[in-house]
Amino acid sequence: MLNNADTMLQVLDRPVKKVPALQGLTVCNAFFENSTRTRTSFELAARRMSADVLTFAAGSSSVSKGESLRDTVEVLTAYKVDAYVVRHHAAGAAHLVARYSGKPVINAGDGRRAHPTQALLDAYTVRQEYGSLEGKKIAIIGDVRHSRVARSNAELLPKLGAEVVLCGPATLLPEGLAGMPGVRLTTDAKDAVRGAHAVMALRLQQERMSGGYLASLQEYADHYQVNERLMQEAESGAIVLHPGPMNRDLEISSEAADGPRSRILKQVENGQAVRMSVLYHLLVGRD
Numbered sequence: 496m497l498n499n500a501d502t503m504l505q506v507l508d509r510p511v512k513k514v515p516a517l518q519g520l521t522v523c524n525a526f527f528e529n530s531t532r533t534r535t536s537f538e539l540a541a542r543r544m545s546a547d548v549l550t551f552a553a554g555s556s557s558v559s560k561g562e563s564l565r566d567t568v569e570v571l572t573a574y575k576v577d578a579y580v581v582r583h584h585a586a587g588a589a590h591l592v593a594r595y596s597g598k599p600v601i602n603a604g605d606g607r608r609a610h611p612t613q614a615l616l617d618a619y620t621v622r623q624e625y626g627s628l629e630g631k632k633i634a635i636i637g638d639v640r641h642s643r644v645a646r647s648n649a650e651l652l653p654k655l656g657a658e659v660v661l662c663g664p665a666t667l668l669p670e671g672l673a674g675m676p677g678v679r680l681t682t683d684a685k686d687a688v689r690g691a692h693a694v695m696a697l698r699l700q701q702e703r704m705s706g707g708y709l710a711s712l713q714e715y716a717d718h719y720q721v722n723e724r725l726m727q728e729a730e731s732g733a734i735v736l737h738p739g740p741m742n743r744d745l746e747i748s749s750e751a752a753d754g755p756r757s758r759i760l761k762q763v764e765n766g767q768a769v770r771m772s773v774l775y776h777l778l779v780g781r782d
């Protein structure tokens with residue numbers, strides 16, 4: 496899928512950014528939780544390959560009247576949807592949509608569990624920089640506890656040969672992740688970043704915190720903010736990543752987010768190509 500994303504980037508560089516690969520197929524973007532990057536990039540990815548796109552936003556739907564996930568999916572499937580892209584606040588929701596619809600489903604983020612296409616685009620962005628992930632150290636710093644991005648990256652990046660170091664205050668660093676192959680946990684940000692080739696800041700997900708996780712935001716920023724001072728510990732050409740959305744000057748300084756090391760907008764750009772590749776793989780090219 497990462498190799499095919501190279502081809503998709505070439506398509507996106509053409510004056511006419513469209514291919515007929517998914518002509519006649521309908522992709523439903525079913526978003527039960529807010530999104531900017533994932534929703535828009537999946538929508539564009541499907542349109543770039545000539546699919547029809549049905550965008551379903553739960554907030555303006557009959558879900559707000561109490562309609563169940565099952566009934567909602569059965570209604571949408573009756574329109575002859577060929578595949579779903581699903582974001583939901585509950586872990587496992589994408590599996591339920593697959594069960595209720597009998598259609599291919601791409602998980603676009605479920606609760607704190609997984610965000611696989613984000614991990615793919617992160618891997619793609621590091622690979623674009625270095626040619627390979629083999630032997631690369633990737634530090635992921637911040638609210639690991641609530642992060643589906645951290646979990647998916649911890650699963651994917653070691654499979655591609657990288658070492659992953661997850662870092663944050665002890666209250667935001669679940670020990671259950673320690674046993675994953677190729678993954679190390681630390682509460683020391685300098686230790687995490689030392690010799691790293693890529694440093695990813697994670698958003699503090701205050702909407703998922705009911706209190707007691709942090710003494711103060713200022714104290715958090717003092718110890719864990721990804722900024723130029725912390726980046727001094729990394730490899731000289733190390734890049735800065737953030738899956739977005741960012742709390743600027745909290746988990747990442749504006750200087751680091753906008754500076755020459757930043758590949759944050761490159762992640763966004765690559766997201767469209769990677770998601771085109773995923774849709775193609777799922778609907779056309781698996782064999």
Ligand code: CP
Nearest residue numbers: 530531532533738739
């Ligand atoms: N990274 C990410 O999933 O961003 P959105 O919530 O804007 O889709």
